[in-house]
Amino acid sequence: MSTDTTEPPVTAFMLVKTTPEWLALTVEERVHAFTTQVLPAIQAKTTGVRSRFYDTEFYSVRVTDVWVWEADDHKAYQLLIDALRETPFWDRYFEIVDLLVGTENGYARTYGLEAVTTIST
Template sequence: MPAETTQAPVTAFMLVKTTPEWLAMTVEERVRAFTTEVVPVVEAGTTGVRSRFYDTEFYSARVTDVWVWEAEDHRAYQFLVDALRETPFWDRYFEVVDLLVGTENGYARTYGVEAVTSIST
């Protein structure tokens, strides 16, 4: 199988921790802040990006949430981070603890082999 010549999608696992300012808000205030202060900036500054959110505060004291961002390429991911940094999300409502960025099955693309996967039923 030949290696793909197109750029692979980028997946970023953004590990964040809520700040006291975020936790001091009511749930309604948090939803309003996110939908009015963060989402419009991200939507205006990016294309080709989707997100999913995972709560981890029940299992970790260091990271309260993992935000998974899937971007169609590295440029789209860069625009996403640039947009987020212009919002209160970045270092005001959340501390960005770590960014783990990669491409799914990159080794398979590099070596021109089939990706190894598992299926359990």
């Protein structure tokens, strides 16, 4: 039985689709936009947020990218979303298709169980 009483991080899978405006930018312009418009907004509004980005346009026409955001808690996640909404990335460069938010192994925490995981060797 698990005795961990700390709050689990909040993980958000943000499913997005690039817009023609974003695709019209060069790669250098895209990197510049992210580092000068998105990162400063996030850093100014919240702490305890990490991100990973996955390209899916090779396999899906509805969702071109999945952004995985992990926040230390619900407040950090809320501040992250508020920050992102104030940048051109929200509904200008990317259409937000869906947000899937959860906590890892929430069922195990709810029922006081060890998390069931898989290991492949």
